[in-house]
Amino acid sequence: MTTSTSPTSSSNGVAERLAAVREGVSDAARAAGRSPEDLTTIVVTKFHPASLVRELAGLGVHDVGENRHQEAQEKAAELADLPLTWHFVGQLQSKKARQARRYASVIHSVDRVSLVDALASDESTVDAFVQLNLTDDPARGGVADRDLEPLVEHVLATPGLRLLGVMAVAPLGEEPARAFERVRAASDRVRSLAPEAVFISAGMSQDYREAIAAGATHLRIGTAITGNRPELR
Numbered sequence: 001m002t003t004s005t006s007p008t009s010s011s012n013g014v015a016e017r018l019a020a021v022r023e024g025v026s027d028a029a030r031a032a033g034r035s036p037e038d039l040t041t042i043v044v045t046k047f048h049p050a051s052l053v054r055e056l057a058g059l060g061v062h063d064v065g066e067n068r069h070q071e072a073q074e075k076a077a078e079l080a081d082l083p084l085t086w087h088f089v090g091q092l093q094s095k096k097a098r099q100a101r102r103y104a105s106v107i108h109s110v111d112r113v114s115l116v117d118a119l120a121s122d123e124s125t126v127d128a129f130v131q132l133n134l135t136d137d138p139a140r141g142g143v144a145d146r147d148l149e150p151l152v153e154h155v156l157a158t159p160g161l162r163l164l165g166v167m168a169v170a171p172l173g174e175e176p177a178r179a180f181e182r183v184r185a186a187s188d189r190v191r192s193l194a195p196e197a198v199f200i201s202a203g204m205s206q207d208y209r210e211a212i213a214a215g216a217t218h219l220r221i222g223t224a225i226t227g228n229r230p231e232l233r
């Protein structure tokens with residue numbers, strides 16, 4: 001193992017940051033009149049080495065998130081000895097869907113009919129969130145608000161997918177609390193079609209408190225726990 005001198009890639013302080021976030025999540029849950037046990041904190045480890053994920057597992061982390069297929073696939077293979085649940089949270093190419101299914105237990109970014117079709121299976125079931133785009137920019141990922149219901153219906157009609165609920169990323173330039181109210185409204189619409197799809201994947205390092213206040217059940221937290229992501233090379 002090489003010794004890292006870069007503060008951005010050091011794992012020093014991970015235990016402290018994890019503890020601080022766990023406390024922050026519990027505090028926000030209680031402030032919202034919710035039970036911390038009802039929340040799943042997914043540590044987003046993208047760009048960080050597998051060694052950091054192993055360290056997190058040693059600190060009791062079960063749920064980890066990645067946003068790039070190849071990186072996720074490699075880390076999941078390297079860490080196959082650990083009892084981790086892998087969450088895929090990034091944009092997913094349809095041609096990579098079947099491979100992502102092999103290591104990911106939960107796909108948070110189902111945002112179009114072609115991806116649903118690519119994820120279909122008669123043999124196994126993968127948990128899925130439908131991602132809602134809260135911006136007007138189609139490049140951001142997520143289904144447009146007006147296309148939410150048709151996409152949900154397609155998921156429900158497709159074998160091999162279990163719909164958990166709705167996922168979103170709060171846009172830059174909008175108050176997170178307002179953005180998450182929109183997610184909550186979308187969740188209500190999803191639940192009217194799929195009563196079991198009660199979960200909401202929302203909240204990141206900067207806005208998880210607002211997300212918890214708005215009903216988020218799955219938090220995707222990266223840098224607040226891992227420290228800054230190493231530079232891409």
Ligand SMILES: *Cc1c(COP(=O)(O)O)cnc(C)c1O
Pocket residue numbers: 044046067089090169204205206220221222223224
């Ligand atoms: C990177 C990422 C996160 C975590 O972001 P942080 O700001 O580092 O907490 C959450 N969700 C998605 C979809 C991401 O790509």
